[in-house]
Amino acid sequence: xxxxxxxxxxxxxxxxxxxxxxxxxxxxxxxxxxxxxxxxxxxxxxxxxxxxxxxxxxxxxxxxxxxxxxxxxxxxxxxxxxxxxxxxxxxxxxxxxxxxxxxxxxxxxxxxxxxxxxxxxxxxxxxxxxxxxxxxxxxxxxxxxxxxxxxxxxxxxxxxxxxxxxxxxxxxxxxxxxxxxxxxxxxxxxxxxxxxxxxxxxxxxxxxxxxxxxxxxxxxxxxxxxxxxxxxxxxxxxxxxxxxxxxxxxxxxxxxxxxxxxxxxxxxxxxxxxxxxxxxxxxxxxxxxxxxxxxxxxxxxxxxxxxxxxxxxxxxxxxxxxxxxxxxxxxxxxxxxxxxxxxxxxxxxxxxxxxxxxxxxxxxxxxxxxxxxxxxxxxxxxxxxxxxxxxxxxxxxxxxxxxxxxxxxxxxxxxxxxxxxxxxxxxxxxxxxxxxxxxxxxxxxxxxxxxxxxxxxxxxxxxxxxxxxxxxxxxxxxxxxxxxxxxxxxxxxxxxxxxxxxxxxxxxxxxxxxxxxxxxxxxxxxxxxxxxxxxxxxxxxxxxxxxxxxxxxxxxxxxxxxxxxxxxxxxxxxxxxxxxxxxxxxxxxxxxxxxxxxxxxxxxxxxxxxxxxxxxxxxxxxxxxxxxxxxxxxxxxxxxxxxxxxxxxxxxxxxxxxxxxxxxxxxxxxxxxxxxxxxxxxxxxxxxxxxxxxxxxxxxxxxxxxxxxxxxxxxxxxxxxxxxxxxxxxxxxxxxxxxxxxxxxxxxxxxxxxxxxxxxxxxxxxxxxxxxxxxxxxxxxxxxxxxxxxxxxxxxxxxxxxxxxxxxxxxxxxxxxxxxxxxxxxxxxxxx
Numbered sequence: 001x002x003x004x005x006x007x008x009x010x011x012x013x014x015x016x017x018x019x020x021x022x023x024x025x026x027x028x029x030x031x032x033x034x035x036x037x038x039x040x041x042x043x044x045x046x047x048x049x050x051x052x053x054x055x056x057x058x059x060x061x062x063x064x065x066x067x068x069x070x071x072x073x074x075x076x077x078x079x080x081x082x083x084x085x086x087x088x089x090x091x092x093x094x095x096x097x098x099x100x101x102x103x104x105x106x107x108x109x110x111x112x113x114x115x116x117x118x119x120x121x122x123x124x125x126x127x128x129x130x131x132x133x134x135x136x137x138x139x140x141x142x143x144x145x146x147x148x149x150x151x152x153x154x155x156x157x158x159x160x161x162x163x164x165x166x167x168x169x170x171x172x173x174x175x176x177x178x179x180x181x182x183x184x185x186x187x188x189x190x191x192x193x194x195x196x197x198x199x200x201x202x203x204x205x206x207x208x209x210x211x212x213x214x215x216x217x218x219x220x221x222x223x224x225x226x227x228x229x230x231x232x233x234x235x236x237x238x239x240x241x242x243x244x245x246x247x248x249x250x251x252x253x254x255x256x257x258x259x260x261x262x263x264x265x266x267x268x269x270x271x272x273x274x275x276x277x278x279x280x281x282x283x284x285x286x287x288x289x290x291x292x293x294x295x296x297x298x299x300x301x302x303x304x305x306x307x308x309x310x311x312x313x314x315x316x317x318x319x320x321x322x323x324x325x326x327x328x329x330x331x332x333x334x335x336x337x338x339x340x341x342x343x344x345x346x347x348x349x350x351x352x353x354x355x356x357x358x359x360x361x362x363x364x365x366x367x368x369x370x371x372x373x374x375x376x377x378x379x380x381x382x383x384x385x386x387x388x389x390x391x392x393x394x395x396x397x398x399x400x401x402x403x404x405x406x407x408x409x410x411x412x413x414x415x416x417x418x419x420x421x422x423x424x425x426x427x428x429x430x431x432x433x434x435x436x437x438x439x440x441x442x443x444x445x446x447x448x449x450x451x452x453x454x455x456x457x458x459x460x461x462x463x464x465x466x467x468x469x470x471x472x473x474x475x476x477x478x479x480x481x482x483x484x485x486x487x488x489x490x491x492x493x494x495x496x497x498x499x500x501x502x503x504x505x506x507x508x509x510x511x512x513x514x515x516x517x518x519x520x521x522x523x524x525x526x527x528x529x530x531x532x533x534x535x536x537x538x539x540x541x542x543x544x545x546x547x548x549x550x551x552x553x554x555x556x557x558x559x560x561x562x563x564x565x566x567x568x569x570x571x572x573x574x575x576x577x578x579x580x581x582x583x584x585x586x587x588x589x590x591x592x593x594x595x596x597x598x599x600x601x602x603x604x605x606x607x608x609x610x611x612x613x614x615x616x617x618x619x620x621x622x623x624x625x626x627x628x629x630x631x632x633x634x635x636x637x638x639x640x641x642x643x644x645x646x647x648x649x650x651x652x653x654x655x656x657x658x659x660x661x662x663x664x665x666x667x668x669x670x671x672x673x674x675x676x677x678x679x680x681x682x683x684x685x686x687x688x689x690x691x692x693x694x695x696x697x698x699x700x701x702x703x704x705x706x707x708x709x710x711x712x713x714x715x716x717x718x719x720x721x722x723x724x725x726x727x728x729x730x731x732x733x734x735x736x737x738x739x740x741x742x743x744x745x746x747x748x749x750x751x752x753x754x755x756x757x758x759x760x761x762x763x764x765x766x767x768x769x770x771x772x773x774x775x776x777x778x779x780x781x782x783x784x785x786x787x788x789x790x791x792x793x794x795x796x797x798x799x800x801x802x803x804x805x806x807x808x809x810x811x812x813x814x815x816x817x818x819x820x821x822x823x824x825x826x827x828x829x830x831x832x
Contacts, residue, residue, distance in 0.1 A: 016041050016341060021142045021348045023154070031062050031149035034141040043341030045185070046178040046329075047138050049171040053079055055141050056167055063148040064088040065158065072228025075209035078171035080228045085147045085163040086120070097162065102237055104366065105315070105373040117160070121362040124238035124316075125351060126166035126229075129215045129245070129307055131173020132205035134181075135323050135340070136244030139347035140167035146352065157359030164236050169243075169307070170207075170214050170225060177205025181328045189330040191337050197328040203603035210615070211607025212807060215243075219305030219429065219447055220808035221402045222611075233311075234404040239365035240278070240317045242354050243307035244347050246325035250334045252292035253346050254299060254322035255282045256308060261438040262300030266428045267312045270368055272301070274317050278357040285353035291346050292335065303443040304428055305806075313425045315372030317365065321350050376424045379463055385456040386416035388735045390480070390561070391498035392810050393418060396453045398475045399808070400426070410468030418473065419464050430457065432719070432769030439771060444717025444744075446770030451719050451740040454811025479561030486550045487539055487566030490579055492523070495533030495733035498810065499560045501817040502617045504535050506556050508590040511543050515585040516822060518729065521576025523567055530565075533732025533822070535588075536579055537564075586825045589665055591619065593820065594637040599626040600650060605643035605671060608804040612813060629654045634661040639820055644672035644802060655681035659792065666794035667823035669816070672747055675787070675798035684789045684796040685832040689748035694775040717744045718770025720777075720801075721763045722785045728759035728830075729822035730786060730797070730815055740768060741785055741812065742805040746776060749784040749800045756830035760785040760815070786815065788823075790831030795823050 018033060021042065027033075035041045037055050060068035065085055072080040090097060097120045103109030104119045111119065125143070127136035144165055147155060168174050177200065184197035203211045208223060217226040233241070247254065257275045279295050286293045299320060301309045308320035324333065326340045358365070386393035397418045401407050405426060410417045420426050429449045436445065450457040464470050493500055507514050515536045522529045537553075539546055553564050570579040577584035593613065597606045606623075613619040624632060626642075630653035634640070640658065659682055662668060670678050678684035722741045724731045741762075751758040761784050767777040789796040797819045803812030 016043065020341070021345055022146050023150075023352075025150055025154060027145075027149040031145065032058060034145055042138055042142055043339075043344050046134050046181050046340070047141065048178045048182075049078055049168055049175040052137065052141060052167055053081055053171075056081055056083060056144060059083070059144055059148050064091065065148055067091055067094060071232050072224050074172045074225055075223075076172045078175065080171065080225060081167060082232055083144060083165040083167070085158060085165060086161065087152070087158045090120075090159075090162070098236065101162075105237060105370050107374055107377065116363055116366060119366055121161045121358065121366050122164060122236045122238040123161070123354070123358045124164045124166065124233065124236065124241040125354065126169050126242060126307065127244045127347075128174055129169035129243065130206045130213070131170045131175070132177040132200060132327065133246035133325060134174065134177060135246055135325070135343035135347045136321075137168045137174050138340075138344045139244065139351060140165075142344070142348050143351045147355075155355070157355065157362070161359065161362055162236070163355070164232065164238060166229065166232070169229065172209045173205045173207055173214075180205065185329055189339075191330040191332040193332060198331065202598045203607065207603065207607060210611040211603045212611065213604060215245075215307055216303075216305050216443070216806055218307055218310040219303075219449075220806055221399055222807040227402060230402055233314075237314070237369070238311070238316055239362070239369055240319065240354070240358055241307070241311040242319045242321065242351070244321045244351070245323070246343070247322040249324055249327060249331045249338060251322070251324040252294060252335065253286060253324065253350075254320070255279055255293065255295050255350060256299070256301070256319045257296060258299035258301055258320070259297055259438065259440075262302050262440065262442070264302045264304065264309070264312070264428065265433075266424055267301060268372065271312050271317060274361070274365065274368060275319060277361065278317065278319060278354070281353040281357040282350045285349045286346065289345065289349055291349070300442040302441060302445070303447060304425075305447060306443065313428050315369035317368075319354070321347065323347055372424070378422045380422040380459060380461045381463065382420050382422060382426060382430055382450075382457050383410075383460055383465060384418045384420075384450055386418070387455050388496045389498055389733075390416060392453055393455060395498065395810060396449060396455060397473050399449065401473060401475045407473040408464060408470045409473040410470045412469045413467040417468060419470065422459065434767070434769065436771050441716045441771060444770070446717065446719050448719060448740075448769055451769065452742070452809050452811060454734075454739045454814075479558075482557045482561070482563040484554045484557060485566045487564075487568070489539055489569050490567045491537040491539070491553055491564040492528075492530060492567055493535040493537070493562060493564050494530055495535070496531060496735070497562055497733075498814065499562060499617075500535070500733065501821060503556045503560050503562050504588065504821060505591070505617060505619050506559075507535075507537060507552070508588060510552055512537060512549065512552070513542060514588045516588055516732075516825065517576060517585055518727075518825075519576040519584050521572040522574040523565070523572055526573050528565055531733065532727065533729070533818070536585055538579070588821060589638060589824060591639050591820050592637045593619065593621040593639045593641065594624040594634070595621050596626040596629070596640065596642045597623045600646040600648075601626055601642075602644045605645070605802055605804075608802070608807050609641055609643060611807055612804055612816070617817070626650065626654060630657045632657075634658075637661075638665055638824070639667045639669065641669045642671065642674035642678070644674055647673065647677040650677065652681070655683065658683055662792040662794035662796075664793040665824045667819065668791070668794065668796045669819050669823070670796065670798045671802055672745065672800065675749065675800070676747070678796055678798065683791055684787070684798055685752070686787055686789070686798055687750040689750045689779065689783050691746050691748060691779045692775050715744060715746050715773055715776060716771070717742065718772050719743070719768050720766040720780060721768045722760050722766070723763050724760040729826050730759045730788070730818045732818055732822060733814060738763070739811055741801055741803075742809050743780075743801045744805075746773065747800060748780055749787055749798070751782070751784045752787050752789075752832040754830065754832045757788045757832040758784045758786065759788065788826055788831050790828050793828075795826055795831060797823050
């Protein structure tokens with residue numbers, strides 16, 4: 001059936017006036033409408049980011065209610081904009097007002113309850129963090145026009161308040177999606193879901209440049225969009241933040257609050273009460289235009305890494321909107337035909353109802369935020385041990401600083417460490433959680449940052465502890481200086497630092513011969529100790545002069561802050577063997593990497609690998625479509641990575657090509673379900689473990705329990721403890737046998753029959769944080785976290801869970817990078 005008419009909208013392109021979206025008012029004629037700028041009405045086409053930001057700049061130039069700020073740039077160098085709306089008079093003292101707002105939340109801010117009317121409340125309105133949820137970003141020009149051009153009597157709240165307007169959270173994804181749907185739009189619209197317009201190409205427009213879901217990055221802040229947004233959030237400390245999304249086409253319209261039993265325990269009850277009060281304004285506005293809607297179900301407020309929940313742990317009210325998506329210009333749905341203009345209209349309507357609620361509830365919102373911040377003051381804090389890895393610890397400190405936490409760095413005494421005060425946010429981001437009111441989660445059920453970095457931490461009372469020299473940590477400070485000493489015999493680089501892999505790759509890519517030690521040793525009369533995985537770079541035998549090698553190493557030291565230790569001879573003082581030993585030192589090959597993408601691969605997991613190698617370690621990769629593997633000359637690669645995905649229908653020619661490619665020095669890395677595919681196709685020896693079903697004896701359950709029973713068996717994201725063999729190449733550089741591993745899904749591997757081939761396995765009591773389906777932790781106990789197999793002289797390294805989860809599981813990154821650099825050195829006798 002081809003349906004080519006409209007519904008859920010009484011208008012067409014020819015007769016849809018501005019008042020279809022906005023109130024019928026006497027707008028300022030000097031302010032250009034979106035239609036006058038674009039040459040078409042919003043909703044006729046999907047606005048591209050370049051046109052959206054050009055219109056925002058035009059608005060700012062035309063209105064004395066706006067100050068435009070460029071707060072950052074995306075990976076593709078698109079501007080990230082904030083429009084600051086307030087009355088013309090307030091713009092002359094905007095910084096004073098901002099400081100007054102911030103000081104209101106401080107015990108020593110100099111303001112009392114009597115100053116409440118003089119304190120501006122701040123609303124942060126943001127749109128379309130998922131690029132293929134476009135109704136929000138297309139509503140943004142209309143809402144911005146309303147704020148700029150409506151009579152001041154209609155926007156009187158601007159006289160003593162501030163609106164921070166973020167028109168596009170995800171410009172790169174927004175532009176990718178707009179290009180797709182506009183390129184495939186029919187003049188006579190079709191709602192047939194089989195039409196190419198509604199079936200985006202991989203990786204689709206939801207994500208950013210590196211295929212990350214930016215609505216999961218508010219806590220990790222790994223990307224420029226998130227870093228700019230979080231910086232803006234803390235610059236203004238808004239009282240309300242809104243986040244406009246889309247959902248499946250057969251839904252209606254959702255607004256917060258969500259499921260009352262799925263709220264993080266650190267979020268105060270009054271937060272949800274205020275959310276519900278604001279919701280009454282949305283209901284009234286949607287009633288007026290006859291739109292279906294719902295609230296109080298379906299979505300949760302648990303994971304503080306989402307845009308509608310991150311504000312809740314800062315005394316802000318975060319509000320999620322979800323509009324049923326036309327995913328193009330017109331869709332068949334169970335509620336009739338759904339067109340794009342109608343979806344935009346609902347987003348505009350609730351953005352305006354937010355403005356109304358914000359203006360009327362400002363005093364209560366300000367009081368709530370102040371009480372939240374004052375109640376959160378403690379004399380306790382957390383000390384994070386660097387664990388012998390300055391690079392990894394520094395990256396965690398950077399994340400904490402981005403969240404506006406005062407971080408201090410300690411040196412000397414008990415070794416390098418970092419200190420942060422205990423606040424509602426740091427407590428939620430540090431502490432494990434094992435008790436839950438509900439067993440269903442929209443996202444992950446835990447998110448401990450120190451565990452993600454595999455760094456020991458402890459809570460302390462009484463402020464910054466003694467035993468170290470403490471200084472304020474500055475993320476922008478230069479890397480540690482090194483002495484750049486020249487070596488006459490060899491340079492030694494310990495493996496303990498997270499960025500040692502970056503340094504080693506720079507050497508290999510420059511043609512330097514690098515060897516790796518599989519034994520610990522000491523030099524300099526025992527003064528310098530080196531662990532397994534230490535890189536040894538001989539001075540002689542290189543394809544460059546001694547001076548050129550020293551110049552290159554000096555450059556790498558400056559780039560990374562790592563210190564190459566010079567050795568004056570080939571003899572060690574303790575442990576290990578001499579530097580010329582073939583049994584103790586193996587030559588590393590330069591990784592030549594293909595990452596399998598498209599087809600059934602999980603684009604999020606693939607993007608995490610791409611980002612890790614490209615952004616952090618400067619390692620080039622080839623993103624190879626998995627369906628083209630059989631037709632590709634694979635001989636140019638010595639490492640192929642297959643991320644998690646759905647591979648049941650993958651053509652057998654792919655397996656044949658990979659089998660023929662496997663050979664000496666070749667490493668095939670699989671993640672989660674890619675490992676089971678490899679096992680079925682002769683590329684690994686893996687046996688999956690059956691997960692016990694504790695309900696198998698039940699013969700009857702009420703129908704109404706079916707959804708909850710099924711959903712309660714889902715492992716959406718928890719932290720499990722694993723223990724590893726520190727003598728194994730995959731664990732080189734680590735200091736402790738136990739490490740936290742992030743798990744999603746219930747796939748388990750049995751340990752390998754070869755007793756050396758399971759370098760990491762789950763402990764006997766593995767669950768350390770998060771919700772786990774009943775009895776799953778018992779099933780996971782003792783199962784394999786990594787299995788190493790030997791195939792045709794090569795190595796298949798299979799991870800049972802994603803070691804690079806959301807780009808911030810730095811502890812797992814070490815294992816993954818070791819697989820790339822050291823996987824080829826693993827003895828065949830230690831492979832399954």
